[in-house]
Amino acid sequence: xxxxxxxxxxxxxxxxxxxxxxxxxxxxxxxxxxxxxxxxxxxxxxxxxxxxxxxxxxxxxxxxxxxxxxxxxxxxxxxxxxxxxxxxxxxxxxx
Numbered sequence: 691x692x693x694x695x696x697x698x699x700x701x702x703x704x705x706x707x708x709x710x711x712x713x714x715x716x717x718x719x720x721x722x723x724x725x726x727x728x729x730x731x732x733x734x735x736x737x738x739x740x741x742x743x744x745x746x747x748x749x750x751x752x753x754x755x756x757x758x759x760x761x762x763x764x765x766x767x768x769x770x771x772x773x774x775x776x777x778x779x780x781x782x783x784x785x
Contacts, residue, residue: 692772694719697734697745704756705744711763712746717772719746748772 694712696719698705712719724730724743735741738752746753748771753759762768 691718691774692749694772695747696721697743697747698723699725699743702743708744708746708756708759711759711768715763715768715772 694717696705696708696712698709698721700723709719709721722730722734724734731741734745738745738747740752740755742755744755744759746755746759753762753768753771759768762771
């Protein structure tokens, strides 16, 4: 399974919602709570170009925040991203 990192803060209802989406799919993730880490916030903003929370990174690639995670979950893209590397890219492909 790909490595998933969730950058969050508190309080953050959107962070809680993303955690719920990931947990409902049984996705293990590392959470980096930046509530009291201004340097970490700056590093995340430099890495992703985003100043909002949450931010989800899958195998080093930015997926995005709540809206992007929700859209990916609804479209099936999230399942593709989280599939083992040999099984990726099969969602919606025409044979």
